[in-house]
Amino acid sequence: MDSNNELTREKLSLPNAGKKLLLHSCCAPCAGEVMEALISSDIDFTIYFYNPNIHPRKEYDIRKDENIRFAEKHNIPFIDADYDVDNWFDLAKGMEHEPERGVRCTMCFDMRFEKTAAYAAENGFDVISSSLGISRWKNMEQINDCGLRAASRYPNMDYWTFNWRKKGGSARMLEISKREKFYMQEYCGCAYSLRDTNKWRMASGREKIELGTKYYGEED
Template identity: 75%
Template structure:
């Protein structure tokens, strides 16, 4: 948001994340987005928390690995809703901050974004590489400065399950929702 704002690009944050579970995690992440958007006077659209539809689409993909078919389904679903909203409200470009994470596959994300925009004439997906020019480091810097919540898994219940399995195998405690913030001790 900071980079777009500094560049004079007018944009709206569209928050549609029916994949994030549990609801406590979803609400924390949404509130962090709202707080930062408000700080920069950026319009914020709160789309439905459409978990039933997400779980229906995830059937049969529960055991897919991160970056696998389940993630593609999830990105497709979220980009499809974003593209529809953009089309219905006169936006010409959509993009995503998903690619800033080093844990995500940029090609997978960009393919989903382009696929979602394709049915709408005049709508394009901007596949900007947010990782370039220190973008990932800048994200951490801003997160610490703003004392953002530090998510410890992608967001879906299956990612949480798999991350906790991995942590247990390493002798670490399971993820505790709502306690980890950048720049603060784990309480």
């Protein structure tokens, strides 16, 4: 039996009778399950791709193109925001050696969600959310705090704190990634996570990350 059939999705609805969702997407693997859940719930949504933290540009382009491919497959509108990398590095100054899930990540989430909320307010969206929270490597409370803070700056806007990991969401995320043969990123995204991941790999006797080579489903 197809395990997708075993893990049924619940019917979702936007908070506070929201009508239109702007979904910040970090990458196709994280967004795939979220997008399919929204589609099956007949929720009107648009993808907003704003991730100036992703480094280097080669990695950024691969992640963005994979997300575009999946959005086009389902006829979902896709907003390709600027690669504002210089501004991101300016904001990260002094935080270069902060750990994952620390203050640098809070800054990064704030930066991305503030621009998402601003676009939403200017373009008729009353709810924002993000695919970031589905990853087990992320602190969901940290993400939600940043999202709620960004949405609070605009009247009549909500940040949807839905737990995308629950009720089989994390398992479906992996199934969809294998089915679609999404690119498998091996670090969070920023230059400092790449640096620290490679340090750990080298200390563990492993090779450094080779960008653009690994895809889900290759082991099948």
